[in-house]
Amino acid sequence: MRVGLFIPCYVDQFYPGAAVATLQLLEKLGVDVVYPANQTCCGQPMANSGFEHLTHGCNELFIKNFAEFDYVVAPSGSCVLHVRDHLHDEHQEDKAKDIRGKVYELTSFLTDVLKVKSLPAKFPHKVGMHQSCHGQRGLHISSMSELVAPSYSKPGSLLNMVEGIEVIPLNRIDECCGFGGTFCVAEEAVSVKMGKDRVDDHLEHGAEYITGVDMSCLMHMEGILKRQGSKVKVLHIAEILNGVNY
Amino acid sequence: MIQEGKDHAELADIFNKDENRVDWHDETLWFIRAKRDKSVHQLPEWEDLREAASQIKHNVLSDLSNYLVQFEANAKANGITVHWAADAAEHNRIVHGLIKEQGVVQMVKSKSMLTEECGLNEYLAEHGVEVIDSDLGERIVQLAKEPPSHIVLPCIHKKKEEIGDLFHTYLGTPAGLADPQMLTEAARIHLRDTFLTRKVALTGVNFAIAETGEFVVCTNEGNADMGAHLADVHIACMGIEKLIPERKHLGIFLRLLTRSATGQPITTYSSHFSKPREGQQMHLVLVDNGRTVQLGREDFRNSLKCIRCGACMNTCPVYRRSGGHSYHTAVAGPIGSILAPNLDMKKYADLPFASTLCGSCTNVCPVKIDIHDQLYKWRQVLVKEGYAPTVKKVGMQVMTWTLNSPTVYHAAGKMGRWVLKYAPFAVNNGLNPWYKQRDMPEPPKESFGEWYKKNRK
Numbered sequence: 270m271r272v273g274l275f276i277p278c279y280v281d282q283f284y285p286g287a288a289v290a291t292l293q294l295l296e297k298l299g300v301d302v303v304y305p306a307n308q309t310c311c312g313q314p315m316a317n318s319g320f321e322h323l324t325h326g327c328n329e330l331f332i333k334n335f336a337e338f339d340y341v342v343a344p345s346g347s348c349v350l351h352v353r354d355h356l357h358d359e360h361q362e363d364k365a366k367d368i369r370g371k372v373y374e375l376t377s378f379l380t381d382v383l384k385v386k387s388l389p390a391k392f393p394h395k396v397g398m399h400q401s402c403h404g405q406r407g408l409h410i411s412s413m414s415e416l417v418a419p420s421y422s423k424p425g426s427l428l429n430m431v432e433g434i435e436v437i438p439l440n441r442i443d444e445c446c447g448f449g450g451t452f453c454v455a456e457e458a459v460s461v462k463m464g465k466d467r468v469d470d471h472l473e474h475g476a477e478y479i480t481g482v483d484m485s486c487l488m489h490m491e492g493i494l495k496r497q498g499s500k501v502k503v504l505h506i507a508e509i510l511n512g513v514n515y
Numbered sequence: 516m517i518q519e520g521k522d523h524a525e526l527a528d529i530f531n532k533d534e535n536r537v538d539w540h541d542e543t544l545w546f547i548r549a550k551r552d553k554s555v556h557q558l559p560e561w562e563d564l565r566e567a568a569s570q571i572k573h574n575v576l577s578d579l580s581n582y583l584v585q586f587e588a589n590a591k592a593n594g595i596t597v598h599w600a601a602d603a604a605e606h607n608r609i610v611h612g613l614i615k616e617q618g619v620v621q622m623v624k625s626k627s628m629l630t631e632e633c634g635l636n637e638y639l640a641e642h643g644v645e646v647i648d649s650d651l652g653e654r655i656v657q658l659a660k661e662p663p664s665h666i667v668l669p670c671i672h673k674k675k676e677e678i679g680d681l682f683h684t685y686l687g688t689p690a691g692l693a694d695p696q697m698l699t700e701a702a703r704i705h706l707r708d709t710f711l712t713r714k715v716a717l718t719g720v721n722f723a724i725a726e727t728g729e730f731v732v733c734t735n736e737g738n739a740d741m742g743a744h745l746a747d748v749h750i751a752c753m754g755i756e757k758l759i760p761e762r763k764h765l766g767i768f769l770r771l772l773t774r775s776a777t778g779q780p781i782t783t784y785s786s787h788f789s790k791p792r793e794g795q796q797m798h799l800v801l802v803d804n805g806r807t808v809q810l811g812r813e814d815f816r817n818s819l820k821c822i823r824c825g826a827c828m829n830t831c832p833v834y835r836r837s838g839g840h841s842y843h844t845a846v847a848g849p850i851g852s853i854l855a856p857n858l859d860m861k862k863y864a865d866l867p868f869a870s871t872l873c874g875s876c877t878n879v880c881p882v883k884i885d886i887h888d889q890l891y892k893w894r895q896v897l898v899k900e901g902y903a904p905t906v907k908k909v910g911m912q913v914m915t916w917t918l919n920s921p922t923v924y925h926a927a928g929k930m931g932r933w934v935l936k937y938a939p940f941a942v943n944n945g946l947n948p949w950y951k952q953r954d955m956p957e958p959p960k961e962s963f964g965e966w967y968k969k970n971r972k
């Protein structure tokens with residue numbers, strides 16, 4: 270099984286630690302994983318701003334970089350959802366379709382494809398799990414509080430394999446943090462207020478770390494935590510699952 | 516108090532100046548969302564009900580013209596006078612005409628978001644007709660000279676103390692009285708007089724049944740019934756999408772409506788009107804006002820399934836923290852943001868962007884409208900139609916140019932990280948909306964791509 274590692278652009282530039290953890294974790298689990306060097310971005314920032322018609326170049330590049338692999342895996346629910354829903358190329362639609370079917374968010378790749386049952390990781394801390402909306406409501410990696418349906422969580426089941434971890438409860442288990450791509454600057458007031466409220470919920474329940482499958486939500490909450498002078502840190506779930514000791 | 520010319524982000528920014536109030540607004544609506552959750556989780560068949568309702572509405576929309584003809588024929592046979600209005604102006608003219616015929620200058624009106632959409636109160640005021648809204652929440656915002664901020668809970672943005680002040684000024688309650696029970700009693704006495712003296716009563720319509728020509732009006736206060744039963748003329752106004760095929764379908768919608776809206780198992784009053792009582796006139800005004808245009812937009816057609824429960828507003832984290840008035844349209848929140856651009860793209864170009872696309876609205880919608888997907892699709896339409904601000908357009912073009920080329924992307928990334936490290940003042944300033952209330956990420960010494968090149972292969 271050959272896996273193409275898709276690292277979202279802002280993770281590549283600002284959170285290489287999350288990317289390294291993803292790579293190491295997959296390697297540790299015996300996956301033949303390759304990072305195509307010429308990747309840039311999935312095109313979501315343009316598409317969600319209403320400029321999907323400008324994403325042709327990104328789509329073409331994405332297909333060029335990832336068509337050859339059995340699976341494409343990324344440490345992000347949001348970017349994966351974008352690829353699943355919107356990767357098209359009129360000149361090679363068959364390839365686009367193939368990629369849409371084989372692109373996975375990291376935790377669901379671990380639970381659904383690799384069927385991971387245990388992880389050699391230890392993290393003796395109180396951790397708040399942020400449900401990033403696109404992974405949850407878009408990719409269904411966790412059940413949703415609005416629906417009358419059985420409850421489950423793919424990332425949650427992985428965190429439970431980590432020794433010593435205490436996942437804290439939250440008042441609002443799956444409310445949006447307010448990042449929302451360009452929303453975070455276009456609607457600055459509401460975005461920040463949503464982020465503050467989300468962070469408060471984690472702080473109220475004694476979180477030492479906030480984790481999740483999307484670094485974008487975590488970057489937003491980190492910006493707020495830092496501004497408040499809080500000692501609470503954000504960590505991508507790959508960093509916890511990879512067993513790095515903090 | 517809609518401030519002319521300001522967009523959602525600007526109005527939301529003003530709303531957020533008072534953080535305690537935002538917290539209060541958010542908690543109040545979240546409480547209703549939680550009540551909704553509790554109530555729907557008691558029904559194991561909930562998701563099937565949603566699917567059934569969605570499919571019934573799908574059927575209605577796919578054959579709307581025939582259902583409308585059937586409904587009109589049956590309503591007429593029942594003795595109801597049916598009027599057709601192509602737009603808001605025609606609707607207002609028809610209603611005014613009916614009032615004029617009676618030689619009166621006053622009317623009592625129960626809740627109707629359609630009349631808000633059409634600006635009926637303002638139109639009638641200009642023509643010398645005084646309208647008293649009989650829904651308590653609507654009466655409150657009417658006294659405050661404000662539009663409703665929520666389609667089900669029109670005065671949800673007002674604290675009880677503020678309502679006490681309004682009642683003190685207009686209804687003569689003691690100064691400082693804020694007890695909800697006592698204020699409600701005061702409103703009841705005030706409205707009782709209105710009900711007894713009005714010859715014309717207007718109501719909205721929640722469901723109209725093609726099979727029987729009857730219509731159903733849901734209220735918690737019984738105010739629609741009070742108005743309609745005591746008046747000589749009952750005018751009911753409805754959007755043409757309010758139809759359901761048969762009476763038996765009503766059971767599905769009534770079970771969904773109030774559970775979604777407030778968490779109640781059913782509305783207090785679900786009143787069926789099928790024919791005028793002896794000596795009474797009953798008029799139905801069927802209004803298009805852009806609905807057939809929306810019906811023609813394949814991507815947005817589903818929005819016409821809406822039964823106006825307001826669940827998408829209660830769950831929307833943006834609505835809860837920006838308030839209904841920030842949407843500057845009659846129907847606020849997520850559903851309003853996909854309905855309004857159909858009426859006026861230029862005026863409402865901001866609304867589809869007032870969302871993080873979190874998808875919670877779609878999940879609570881009792882008729883399964885794909886609200887957040889439609890928000891995404893409206894964004895594409897609005898940009899293509901030329902309603903994107905120039906700054907954004909240029910920004911997106913630069914971003915595209917950067918991301919289309921790995922070389923440019925790598926150089927730009929390096930430069931960005933360099934700036935953050937060595938010239939943070941260039942981004943950590945008041946011109947950067949991110950930095951206003953959030954710190955920028957710590958720039959790492961190398962990108963993952965650079966790390967990978969050194970450590971693998």
